[in-house]
Amino acid sequence: MILSLSSYRLRLPLSLSIAAVVTAFSMAVALGLQTLTNLREDQGRNALTLGYAMAGVQIQALRNDDVWLAYSLLRGPDGGGDAVWILLDQAGRIFASNRPRRFRLDQPIENALPWLPQAQPQVIDEKPGRVSAVDREDVRRLLRLPLYSDGSQVGELIALLSDAPYLPRFREILLGGVLVTGGVLAVMLPVGWLWGRRMVGPLVQLADCMGRVGREDPRRMQCTLPDGDSEIGRLGQQFAAMLSALAEKESLEQQMIQAERLAAVGQVAAGVAHEVNNPLGGMLMAIDTYRRAHPVEAQTERLLDLLERALRQIQASVSALLVEARADLRTLTREDLEDVKTLAQPNIVKARIVLNWENACDSAIRLPAAPVRQLLLNLVLNAVQAAQGGGHVGVRITTQDNLLMMRIENSGRVIPPEQLLHLFEPYPASRPHTRGLGLWVCYQIVSQLGGTIRAETQGELTRFLVALPLTAESPA
Amino acid sequence: MAPVAKRPTSSPCSRRTFLSGLLAAGIGLAGGRADPVRASSQPLRFGLTPVVLDDRIGFLNAWADWIEGALSRPVVFVQRSRYREILDLLLQGRIDLAWICGYPYVRNRSRLELIAVPRFRGRPLYQSYFIVGSDSEIQRLHDLEGRLFAWADPDSNSGYLYPRFRLTSDGKDPDRFFRRTFFTWGHPRSVEAVAEGLVDGAAVDSYVWETLARGHPELTARTRVLERSPEFGFPPIVAGPALSDPDRQAIRRVLLSQVQDAAGRTLLNELNLDSFGLETPDLYDDIARMAGRLTGGNGA
Numbered sequence: 001m002i003l004s005l006s007s008y009r010l011r012l013p014l015s016l017s018i019a020a021v022v023t024a025f026s027m028a029v030a031l032g033l034q035t036l037t038n039l040r041e042d043q044g045r046n047a048l049t050l051g052y053a054m055a056g057v058q059i060q061a062l063r064n065d066d067v068w069l070a071y072s073l074l075r076g077p078d079g080g081g082d083a084v085w086i087l088l089d090q091a092g093r094i095f096a097s098n099r100p101r102r103f104r105l106d107q108p109i110e111n112a113l114p115w116l117p118q119a120q121p122q123v124i125d126e127k128p129g130r131v132s133a134v135d136r137e138d139v140r141r142l143l144r145l146p147l148y149s150d151g152s153q154v155g156e157l158i159a160l161l162s163d164a165p166y167l168p169r170f171r172e173i174l175l176g177g178v179l180v181t182g183g184v185l186a187v188m189l190p191v192g193w194l195w196g197r198r199m200v201g202p203l204v205q206l207a208d209c210m211g212r213v214g215r216e217d218p219r220r221m222q223c224t225l226p227d228g229d230s231e232i233g234r235l236g237q238q239f240a241a242m243l244s245a246l247a248e249k250e251s252l253e254q255q256m257i258q259a260e261r262l263a264a265v266g267q268v269a270a271g272v273a274h275e276v277n278n279p280l281g282g283m284l285m286a287i288d289t290y291r292r293a294h295p296v297e298a299q300t301e302r303l304l305d306l307l308e309r310a311l312r313q314i315q316a317s318v319s320a321l322l323v324e325a326r327a328d329l330r331t332l333t334r335e336d337l338e339d340v341k342t343l344a345q346p347n348i349v350k351a352r353i354v355l356n357w358e359n360a361c362d363s364a365i366r367l368p369a370a371p372v373r374q375l376l377l378n379l380v381l382n383a384v385q386a387a388q389g390g391g392h393v394g395v396r397i398t399t400q401d402n403l404l405m406m407r408i409e410n411s412g413r414v415i416p417p418e419q420l421l422h423l424f425e426p427y428p429a430s431r432p433h434t435r436g437l438g439l440w441v442c443y444q445i446v447s448q449l450g451g452t453i454r455a456e457t458q459g460e461l462t463r464f465l466v467a468l469p470l471t472a473e474s475p476a
Numbered sequence: 477m478a479p480v481a482k483r484p485t486s487s488p489c490s491r492r493t494f495l496s497g498l499l500a501a502g503i504g505l506a507g508g509r510a511d512p513v514r515a516s517s518q519p520l521r522f523g524l525t526p527v528v529l530d531d532r533i534g535f536l537n538a539w540a541d542w543i544e545g546a547l548s549r550p551v552v553f554v555q556r557s558r559y560r561e562i563l564d565l566l567l568q569g570r571i572d573l574a575w576i577c578g579y580p581y582v583r584n585r586s587r588l589e590l591i592a593v594p595r596f597r598g599r600p601l602y603q604s605y606f607i608v609g610s611d612s613e614i615q616r617l618h619d620l621e622g623r624l625f626a627w628a629d630p631d632s633n634s635g636y637l638y639p640r641f642r643l644t645s646d647g648k649d650p651d652r653f654f655r656r657t658f659f660t661w662g663h664p665r666s667v668e669a670v671a672e673g674l675v676d677g678a679a680v681d682s683y684v685w686e687t688l689a690r691g692h693p694e695l696t697a698r699t700r701v702l703e704r705s706p707e708f709g710f711p712p713i714v715a716g717p718a719l720s721d722p723d724r725q726a727i728r729r730v731l732l733s734q735v736q737d738a739a740g741r742t743l744l745n746e747l748n749l750d751s752f753g754l755e756t757p758d759l760y761d762d763i764a765r766m767a768g769r770l771t772g773g774n775g776a
Contacts (some may be wrong), residue, residue: 013726065658105675
């Protein structure tokens, strides 16, 4: 997978690293500048202190014209350090300096340092020394210390201070900052990478799953969704809730469509049956009347028989479409249900299947006996046929909450989901070899009894679930 | 001219040089021993001008010990920063003998007696060197006109009398020839001043320059000898009026015999000298003549 810059898997570690770099760099710069400021102040103070310390001897050197004494004092133990020291005599000429080649003896100071402001004759005070900021060549600060002897000025001590001694230290601090940044980056980059992956992983799951909504049946979507207390976890939970709501809605719609379609088919079938049955009854009556009123010769008799058998076949076919669930008013008993087991036994043996029969019903069940027997028998035979050849069939019948619950499941060929939708229609296209009215009849019975029937598959199992509401009182 | 020993410290800008310059005023070497102690054996007070020897206390102690051993009498070295101070002490009888320059000697020949004269490179002679910076463009003495120049000491022959005489001989006024001059109060400092660029030129004792070249070639390498003077009598060790005749004989014997003793030879070698010899006062007649010609000198 190619990561673009917009990916949080890159942006997170990068952001962390940039934050670390910026922090470390600004710390280093701030520290460096602060140190520089402190060092500059120290430098000015030290120069002033040194100037005052030297002043007495320098006055003596000026008085005695002892250039060497003044020079050796300015030069100090280490050549005067980085500061440039200049001692001027009364006439403003250079008397000594620790940079003797640059600031020559007897040279007027205005020639050596043209930018130096003319010294103002000033009132003698106790602390005449001044450190002022300048910016000339590499001189940053300037110390001017007039030297007084017995009330009159005999010379002036000047120190030119630069930043040169501090630049290496400034560089050291910056280098330290760079090293710290490097160390932090070495930790931050992998941590940020992992963190980014951890944060982004659930989002990617969520995005993948969202992408499938609308293209797949929400009832069968298997999504790994983030969980937990975090915002992303809550997002995942909300999305899971939305998915299940979608699945429920989808399921309801399907059921409604199915119910409506089956109801329409039932009406059409009933209408056709009535329309066919009326003339059919007339025709059968006419054949009967004809037989009774006329002596019928053998050839005619064969013809009438042929007609009557054909008409009766039509009548049987039409009757099969018309399920009259409430025709039988006898109350269902536990034995009726057990009868179904017995009736199915030959088929079970023939199909070599294992039957797991579980009947947890009381003796009397407030439902009409005949349709429920037919319903159960149809479903059991159906299951036996599907599980043919060493499979197994499970039947479980219970009553609860004024409902008779029947669960019939079988192993064997799994019904594809698209067929499940049309399972209860008459003459389903998927099962052309059967007469195809078994499940249609079941559905009609259940509908007329006010119950529900649905089929589902689970792994290798195909399961029919029937729920029939018991009548309030014993059937009238 | 100053007595001189091999100068030990390295660079011209050592702190000790700087400090000793500051503290030079009146502080004698090993102060406790400086004051004469009225004891069975009164110490011999030996004056030195602290020009080259100023921070070689270890060497001076060793030399004092050696003389003590040979003389059977304590020896105290007395140092001052100026030639004049040592000369004054000597003439006032506050020290017994001193190692001084030929110039103050000839001016006080009547009151001072030659004890011994060091032999440098086999002879009791030395020169004055005009030196300039090694990278200086100056090629002749007259190029120094209008430049900065360092004198050693107003009582120095090689560092003051001779260079002034030399300029006067050429018809120049030594007080106007240079733009600005000053005294460094020591030949090694004059060498340093030239090496550091503090001045354009200086006149120094050849013995000091050569001894520095032996011990600190990096310093003398930054200078160049522009001109060498004729040879003069080497700065002598002289007795002042305070020293009795037997004592003069005794110390003379000790110094003349130093070269015969192994330890004494080591000390001489440290001084970059061959031996001490006996010379007559006319060795310094040349200096006396120059001094006589320069009547208008700078108060010397």
